[in-house]
Amino acid sequence: MRRPRTVGRRSLHVATVSRREALLFEAGIKLGGVFHQYLGIPLSRRTSGGLARTIENAVRLQPYVRSVRVRIDPARGGPLGRGRFAYRYLTAEMLDVQVELADGPVSVTARLAHRRDLRYPLMRIVAASGSVGPRRRSSRRRAS
Amino acid sequence: MRRPRTVGRRSLHVATVSRREALLFEAGIKLGGVFHQYLGIPLSRRTSGGLARTIENAVRLQPYVRSVRVRIDPARGGPLGRGRFAYRYLTAEMLDVQVELADGPVSVTARLAHRRDLRYPLMRIVAASGSVGPRRRSSRRRAS
Amino acid sequence: MRRPRTVGRRSLHVATVSRREALLFEAGIKLGGVFHQYLGIPLSRRTSGGLARTIENAVRLQPYVRSVRVRIDPARGGPLGRGRFAYRYLTAEMLDVQVELADGPVSVTARLAHRRDLRYPLMRIVAASGSVGPRRRSSRRRAS
Amino acid sequence: MRRPRTVGRRSLHVATVSRREALLFEAGIKLGGVFHQYLGIPLSRRTSGGLARTIENAVRLQPYVRSVRVRIDPARGGPLGRGRFAYRYLTAEMLDVQVELADGPVSVTARLAHRRDLRYPLMRIVAASGSVGPRRRSSRRRAS
Numbered sequence: 001m002r003r004p005r006t007v008g009r010r011s012l013h014v015a016t017v018s019r020r021e022a023l024l025f026e027a028g029i030k031l032g033g034v035f036h037q038y039l040g041i042p043l044s045r046r047t048s049g050g051l052a053r054t055i056e057n058a059v060r061l062q063p064y065v066r067s068v069r070v071r072i073d074p075a076r077g078g079p080l081g082r083g084r085f086a087y088r089y090l091t092a093e094m095l096d097v098q099v100e101l102a103d104g105p106v107s108v109t110a111r112l113a114h115r116r117d118l119r120y121p122l123m124r125i126v127a128a129s130g131s132v133g134p135r136r137r138s139s140r141r142r143a144s
Numbered sequence: 145m146r147r148p149r150t151v152g153r154r155s156l157h158v159a160t161v162s163r164r165e166a167l168l169f170e171a172g173i174k175l176g177g178v179f180h181q182y183l184g185i186p187l188s189r190r191t192s193g194g195l196a197r198t199i200e201n202a203v204r205l206q207p208y209v210r211s212v213r214v215r216i217d218p219a220r221g222g223p224l225g226r227g228r229f230a231y232r233y234l235t236a237e238m239l240d241v242q243v244e245l246a247d248g249p250v251s252v253t254a255r256l257a258h259r260r261d262l263r264y265p266l267m268r269i270v271a272a273s274g275s276v277g278p279r280r281r282s283s284r285r286r287a288s
Numbered sequence: 289m290r291r292p293r294t295v296g297r298r299s300l301h302v303a304t305v306s307r308r309e310a311l312l313f314e315a316g317i318k319l320g321g322v323f324h325q326y327l328g329i330p331l332s333r334r335t336s337g338g339l340a341r342t343i344e345n346a347v348r349l350q351p352y353v354r355s356v357r358v359r360i361d362p363a364r365g366g367p368l369g370r371g372r373f374a375y376r377y378l379t380a381e382m383l384d385v386q387v388e389l390a391d392g393p394v395s396v397t398a399r400l401a402h403r404r405d406l407r408y409p410l411m412r413i414v415a416a417s418g419s420v421g422p423r424r425r426s427s428r429r430r431a432s
Numbered sequence: 433m434r435r436p437r438t439v440g441r442r443s444l445h446v447a448t449v450s451r452r453e454a455l456l457f458e459a460g461i462k463l464g465g466v467f468h469q470y471l472g473i474p475l476s477r478r479t480s481g482g483l484a485r486t487i488e489n490a491v492r493l494q495p496y497v498r499s500v501r502v503r504i505d506p507a508r509g510g511p512l513g514r515g516r517f518a519y520r521y522l523t524a525e526m527l528d529v530q531v532e533l534a535d536g537p538v539s540v541t542a543r544l545a546h547r548r549d550l551r552y553p554l555m556r557i558v559a560a561s562g563s564v565g566p567r568r569r570s571s572r573r574r575a576s
C-alpha cells in the first residue's frame with residue numbers, strides 16, 4: 001500500500017529506492033566519472049579555466065544534474081618544469097568539483113576535493129534535501 | 145535524540161545520511177569510475193579476461209566494496225578488422241559490471257550494463273538491504 | 289664526421305635520430321594520447337565543438353606542436369537514445385584529429401581518423417617536410 | 433626509381449616515410465596512449481604487478497610491437513593515506529614503460545619514465561636500428 005518514492009514514472013532501478021537514494025547513486029556516478037575521465041590532460045594556467053568549463057558542460061548533460069561547478073588549480077601540481085616542459089597534466093590534487101542533482105522536489109549536493117591530510121581525493125555528500133529516508137512520513141503517521 | 149545511522153564512527157559526509165544512502169553514493173562512484181577509466185584499452189578475445197580481472201582488483205581496493213564481477217564481451221564490439229587491425233578497443237557495449245558494497249549489516253548491489261534498446265550504458269541499483277530509509281526503526285517504535 | 293641532425297642543442301633522445309624522426313615520434317605521442325584520453329566524455333551536438341577546442345588547447349601545450357585541428361562528429365555515434373538518455377559519449381568513430389609539429393625548418397603532419405572499412409582508428413603520417421632521412425644530403429654528395 | 437622503404441606492401445601513410453620513421457611514429461602512439469589511458473586506476477603494492485601485466489598485454493596487441501615492459505612503483509606516489517584510504521591511484525611518477533617495435537629487419541625502442549628533475553613524464557627514443565634514414569643504402573650505393 002505504501003508507494004515507492006519514485007512513483008509517477010517507472011524507476012530505472014531494480015531495487016525499491018527513494019528518490020533521494022537514487023539521486024545519491026547518480027551523484028556518485030558523476031563524481032567517480034570526472035575523477036577517472038580527465039586525469040592526465042595537459043593544462044596550463046591559461047587553459048585550466050576552459051578545461052573546467054568543458055568538464056562542467058559534459059556533466060550537465062548527464063541525468064538529473066541541476067548545476068555543477070568545476071575548479072582546477074594548476075598550482076596544486078607543485079613546481080613547474082622548464083622550457084618545453086613548462087606545462088602540467090591534470091592531477092587529482094588540482095580538482096574540485098561540486099555537483100547538485102535534483103529530481104522533482106528532492107535534491108542532493110556532492111563534492112570531490114583532494115584532502116591533503118588524507119592524501120586522498122575525497123568524495124562527499126554535502127547536502128541532501130529532506131530528512132533521512134521517510135522520516136517525515138513517519139512523523140505524519142505518529143501525528144495522526 | 146535519534147542518532148544518525150552512521151553513528152559509532154565519524155561520517156565522511158557533511159550531510160546526515162543513512163548508511164544505505166552513503167553506500168549507494170559509493171556504488172555510483174565505483175560504476176561511474178569504471179565507465180570513464182577503461183574505455184579505449186586495446187583488447188582481444190584472449191586478453192579480455194585478464195583485463196576484467198584487473199578492473200575487479202582495482203575496484204576491490206575502493207572503500208566498502210565487498211565483491212565485484214566484471215565481464216567484457218569483445219564480440220559486442222561488432223565485426224573485427226583484418227591483419228594488423230584485428231583487435232579491438234574496449235567500448236561501452238562490451239562492459240558488464242556488478243558491484244556489491246557493505247557497511248556493517250547494510251549492503252547494496254549496483255550494475256552497469258549497456259542497454260541496446262536505450263543505446264545507453266545503464267547504471268542501476270539492483271539490490272539494497274533493509275527497507276527504504278529508517279522504515280524498520282519506525283516499525284520498532286510502533287511495536288513498542 | 290656527419291653530424292646528427294639534432295646538433296646545436298642537446299637531444300632528448302638516447303639514440304641518434306634526425307629531427308624529422310624525433311618529430312614523427314612526437315606526433316605519435318600526441319595522437320595516441322588524444323585517442324586514449326578522451327573516449328567516454330559525455331557530449332551532444334551542442335557541446336561537441338567546445339570539447340574539440342579544449343582538446344586542441346591541450347595538444348597545443350605539448351612540445352613541438354605548431355597547429356592542431358580536432359573535429360568531433362556526434363552523428364557518427366549512431367542513433368540517439370531518448371529522454372534522459374538523449375546524449376552521447378565520445379567514441380572513436382566521432383574523432384578526427386590532425387596535428388602539425390615543427391622543429392626549426394622541419395615539420396610533419398599526422399592524422400587520426402576512424403576508418404569504417406578497417407573498423408579501426410587509423411593514425412597516419414600525412415606529410416613530412418624534406419625527403420626521407422638524409423636523402424637530399426646524399427644526393428648533394430653524389431652531385432658534388 | 434628509388435623505392436620507398438615500405439616496399440613490398442602498401443604503406444599506411446600518405447607521406448613517403450622510411451620503415452624506421454614509421455616505427456618511431458608507432459612507438460610514440462604506444463607511449464602516448466599508455467600515459468593517457470591508465471592514470472587514475474586504483475592500485476596497491478599487491479595489485480600493481482597485475483596492472484603492469486595488463487598494460488603490457490594491451491600494448492602487445494598493437495601493430496609492430498615486438499616486446500614491452502611495464503613497471504609500476506606505487507611507492508613513488510608518496511606517503512600512503514590511512515584506513516579506508518590506504519591505497520593509491522596510478523600517477524605519472526609511478527610509470528616506467530619500455531616498448532620495442534619491429535618491422536622486418538628494422539627495430540626501434542622507446543621509453544616513458546618520469547623525470548623528477550624535469551617534473552615531467554619523459555618519452556624518449558632509446559634505440560633505433562640502422563643509421564639515420566637511408567644511410568646504409570647510400571653507403572652501399574657509394575660502395576658499388
